[in-house]
Amino acid sequence: MSERKVRNMVEFAEVSGLSRPTIAKYFADPASVRPQTRQRIEAALVRHDFRPNLFAVNLNKKTSNTIGVVVPDTTDPFYADLVRHIELDCAANGYLVVVLSSHGDPRMEARSMDSLLMMRVAGAIVAPLGLDTDVGMVDSLRARVPVVFLDSRLDDRSPFVGTDNFQSIGLITEYLCRTGDRPTYLELPAVNHNGDQRRDAYVRTMERLGLAPEVITLGSAHSWRFEDVGHAETLRLLEGTGLPTATVLCCNDRLALGVMAAAYQSGIRVGRGPGCQLRVAGHDDQPHSRHLCPPLTTVAQDVRQLGSRCVDILLARLDDGADIRPEQIALEARLMMRASA
Incomplete structure (x- = not known):
């Protein structure tokens, strides 16, 4: 049974009897605080049923564990399958994924990329609309974080993974x-x-x-x-x-x-x-x-490879901290002979 309802990090620090910096340090990396302190925080989390706002946590961190993904349409079965593989690969590497859809609208695509900037994501995977994409907004995004293009190439200044x-x-x-x-x-x-x-x-x-x-x-x-x-x-x-x-x-x-x-x-x-x-x-x-x-x-199309290669390239850029040569990867497809033709 939870005790007093806690609404934010400041109140949680107060009820747990610890300083706000110590609480922030724990949420950034639980292993960075002493074992006794970690046990005390985790007991308070259970007692007060508190879940921190992860986006707010990211805003206070120098580095983020969130990857942004922008696709033209999350209801499209092809993109839905791609996103599924990206989420699984990112989760296996300790990253959360925020998926935004442009709904085929260049204005919504630009707004999605702007939202990723406000969330301070660590990096982004973008399947651009292409013909109507706001190149200026793309440039703003990749000036701040590593970007990998997926499915449709915009230019060769950023890594790209797609099908030949x-x-x-x-x-x-x-x-x-x-x-x-x-x-x-x-x-x-x-x-x-x-x-x-x-x-x-x-x-x-x-x-x-x-x-x-x-x-x-x-x-x-x-x-x-x-x-x-x-x-x-x-x-x-x-x-x-x-x-x-x-x-x-x-x-x-x-x-x-x-x-x-x-x-x-x-x-x-x-x-x-x-x-x-x-x-x-x-x-x-x-x-x-x-x-x-x-x-x-x-x-x-090899959806599994499309997703995993994007994640691998993005994480390598995050780990290296350098703007390595942008790879341009075009994967081969396989013929599926069925009854329609």
Whole structure:
């Protein structure tokens, strides 16, 4: 049973009978105070059921044990999986993680980075929007703490960990050309640099194979609601001139989900078996992709490695205390052959 309700560090110091600096020293590093003092503090913590405000503790410390992470959308299965691995790796190294979402909005992205500065995080992992990112705010952040870019590269002044889009798109394009009708490519809305790279990789691969590329462009579409975009664009084409070929390669799995829903709505059977009229493939291998009906053929980004390499690079920069050469890491993807293509 707790005694007097304690609201802050000052009151906790008072009820525990110790000085405020001693309490602050304990919360910064419990091993830094004498064993008897530590036992006394921990008994008072239990007795008064007190939990310190960790952000306030960080503000009073020269160094922080908090890592900031900014992603475009925490509800996106790809980013949710990435964040899960980052949190686990950071926890194993004694760091807490604060995750903020920009929701695809450059103003919210800038606000998220500003919030990390106010929290005095030790370092940051940022998956930038890219095309509309406030570069000035990024510069302010990396002038104060080490920053690692994740998934989408902004520039080469900071370390970057992502997927080799030319390898991954080349791999699945070649597979689709080998096993059926040449693929039409459904590009990503204009949201980050990955979309441009993957479209260019598709075009280069088709030309290398001596085939005519077919790209469904989305113009100025700027939405992160990829399922809705894929669904609406596919319905528009099916109700008009039709799809250019009987195979659609989507820039990511979420677009593919929308394409498959539109095909079902139009009475078109997706797959590669008897009676199937359309093959659909994606990119990413998000957690739900293997459970679609039919399961989605795609290329799998190595989410585990993407997260762990980011954490390793960031912690190395924190340990060294020096601005080492910014690594630019592009990991290879694996082909996942399933029933949709």
